[in-house]
Amino acid sequence: MTERVRVVVTLIAVALALACLPLVGLPAFYESFLYLVFHWIALATSWSILSGYAGYFSFGHGAFFGAGVYTTTTLAAAYDVPFLVTLPVAALVAALLSAGIGAVVFRVKRLRGELFGLLTLAITFVLATIVLNTRLDGGPGVYLSNVPLPRLVGSPTGTFYLLALALATGTLITAYLVTRARLGLGLYAIHDDEDVAEVEGVPTFAYKLIAFAISAGVAGIAGGIYAMYVSYVTVGDTFSVTVPLYVVLMSVLGGARHWLGPAVGAALITASLYTFTSGQQAILGRAIVAFVLVLVILLLPAGVVATVLGWRRRRADVSAASATGGAEARGGSSGDWRTRGREAASQSEFGAADPPRASAPPVALQCEDVWRAFGGIQALRGVSLRVEPGEIVGLVGPNGSGKTTLINVISGHYTLDRGRITLGGDDLAARPAHEIAGLGISRTYQIPRPFAQLTALDNVAVAATFGAARCALGEARDEAWHWLEFTGLARRASALPHELNLHERKFLELARALAGRPRVILLDEVLSGLTPAEIASAITLVREIRARGVAILFVEHLMRAVLELSDRVVVLNEGEVIAEGAPREAMRAPRVIDVYLGKTQAHVVA
């Protein structure tokens, strides 16, 4: 039985056991209490699907909850739609609302982090104002006491209990499956570095929209059930800051990146709020909850679940003296790869056996007359170059000559103003970066940009999953293992990037670029900052990559390495190609000497 089946079966079994409780006569008080626990589990877990996994902290969960509340209220109270039928409609309305917001907001790069939080909060208040001033509410609130409640079991509280239990179970299963799927891995990558995720091939826009819609849809259903539970809804209560405050707090407390974290947080907080029942005590309870929020953010930024799993991991590491394991704590890793990992780690680390998958047929990269300006500055002025399969082309030139800009344009990070870039027969110019990665172009960053909260293995697995290799998730981890071995990082597979030294992080960049099974690889100063011994091993590695038929475009300042590695060099200056050809000849061209050493030198030495 795979881990996935085991977890889902366990969740369903627990839910079925809990569903029997009303039948054996659970007191109504406990039914109500547990209803609230499940209600908050569903809300907090759904919130974390976008905000926890992808890091888009929303303060607008109240808007989608409220959309659900008023969808059910309006349909059931004004149009006599049966209550249970209103729930899927509530989910749909909330999901559409979020998709509409996302379709606009997710296009604006600047709207991440705190601005996204602020924006979603503002949207909540706008929605509240609209509901308050239209026939949806109109001001005094709406009663649902005349809406018939289908009796699933004897008592109304039992019915709400069962509905919320079903919703919470469904949400947890969804959240669990998301974290174990491509979507989850993509969202984790977005969380750590969205631009890099896109360049690695993650369809960031689509993934954010999907996560937002799932998240809002669940909140909509929770709102629909809640409307019926309280049977009298007002704008003030529905759209208050309670919902966003509590879901953020519960998720942060439990750990928003772990599928079970928000549920643990929700259970803890609902239980502690319930001990402060009414009046003054309720105020005290809320203050304590907020105080805990502040403490958790300052002291346990990863949340309770991840922190506890982290302790367990460290203890296990010490006893087993093994570097692997513990991926649970970081989220996003299934169990199967770990056993394989231990075996593989003991095998040879360098020049591993042949890859388990065949690469796509090799093709050439061609840039024709590429132009790109930033403001008034022409960074690229009609650059043309071609890299054949199995060829290493060195791209050199002084600082600011446009080398990195060219890499950014080819990889789709920037659009080009004019010109054509083709890979085999495919035109790259109009495509988003993730499609370019899918076609078989990958790159490294001069200053390594690993996904900070994913293990080295998962960093590479992201590229294997979303790059040209298009691996299925389990396969992706095998593929990732292969490339970690190839770059000599297999021992460090379960390390987080900040635990790696610069040399290892540079090689992680390489492993990540290779795992996409690229046909063209763009290396941006992979050697800078390395010691001479590390440089030598990196040069060996680049040679091996070329031996696999990959075309390599290689930006480097270290001339010794450029001459040693390149079949051809292209010299850029002020965005123009000023020389091209066999390395030694090109570097002796008078124009190149002028650019590098100044005018006089050309005469002195020539």
Added chain:
Amino acid sequence: MLEVRELSIAYGGAPAVWDVSLDVGAGELVAVIGPNGAGKSTLVNTIAGLHRPRAGVIRCAGVELGALPSHRVCRHGIALVPEGRRLFTRMTVEENLEIGCYRDEARAERAAGLERVYGLFPILRERRRQLAGSLSGGQQQMVAIGRAMMARPRLLLLDEPSLGLAPAVVDAMFAIIRAIHDEGVAILLVEQNVIRALDIANRAYVLEEGRIVAGGAPDALRRESRIREAYLGVAN
């Protein structure tokens, strides 16, 4: 004036520096040349207090600087003209210059300092109310040098002052550097334009892959094939 001994620096993804020792005497102009990515900027930024060294000693006029918080370093007469200028683009030219004389001793001589900078760069007087971000590259470089001069440094750290400037502007910039040097200010110059740097310097060091591989008088270095090799990878 400045004594650097066995300095090693490594952080983030920036080029690292290993075991570097160098000296700048009072009133001397010393160039550090070497290809891009050799660690030249890392070196001067660390001397200016922007980064902590991993090992080694930086001493200025006998005072150990390596352990000081960055805002204390400038008290010992060191001013930096950073690579890429790094002006405060949303402040005016004059305000940028005034940040230069922020430390107490320099503040007292604000007016004289401004006169001196405007004397060196008359165009800046005309532009003094303009936002620094709106200036041309050459004018921005003038502000960056002026800002450092306002600090009344005994040692000026110049990081790639000719980067991205038109040839005519580069000429003017080197004339200014010479003028500042003639006033008795010691200068540590990092420059990719080898010929210019060697023309102006009293002594020079060659930095390659984070280590000093050669050093001495400009004439001797000019003849060394090592430099051509470092830059172009090919000797004749």
Added chain:
Amino acid sequence: MPSATLLGQAVVSGLLAGGLYGLLALGLSLSWGLLRLVNLAHFALALLGAYLTYQLGTALHLSPWVAAIVLVPAFFGLGIALHLLFARFRVTEFTSLLVTFGIAVILESVIQWFWTADYRRYETPYASASFKLGPVFVPLLELFACLTAATLALATWAWLRFTYVGKALRAAAEDPAIAGAFGVDHRRHALLLSGLSAAYAGAAGTFIALIATLAPSQIWAWLGVVFAVVIIGGLGNPVGALLAGFLIGMSESITMAVVAPAWAPLVSFSILIGLLIFRPERV
């Protein structure tokens, strides 16, 4: 269509209300723009100031102006304490939003604990004082609040513009490393600015006590409007915050007069959303 008098009244009331928005936005704009901290607790501090003014006035019969002399320096100290906390835990721009959200809820609970959720009204002789400008009523208190806001905004602007500390703050906001290389000790200045920002919240609290009806949940009522003001005015720009306050105040009061009072929040929130989506580079 409402009459010219009604419109004129709306413009004047809007301008005066906008002054208070500007005053509330001032501290927020400074800490966000120059320290990169988004302080949601700013509103809670202002409301705490209002309740304390109310308490000192009703229980101890202290004039609100005397209360302000006590409260504003106390809030200055509170701001410094908060910033020490943020600095100790290396709070980033993003976590500042979460932490101050928590602090705001704690303060809201504290207010509710001592003063309950009931509406409170601080009756003073100034409340009804007004004069007539043609057909338009000008309430004196609001006018005074507005003038205070304008004075503080201009003084802060001049401080940032003409003093070494002000210039150092702006420089360090752009490039702290280089500012540090010229001797700027940003950590000390940040404490000063945080204290100042909280002191402005205290000053705003005095006027809120005198002008508005108090309820703990008002913390959230101000939030959207004032954030809109901060962003429209430009982060770290005190005069911009004041002018944006006037703009939002007027657009709200004209909406109230022309459409209906309950629609007024829509204006400021829509402006905020529009700005975030279409001009996010301003932030």
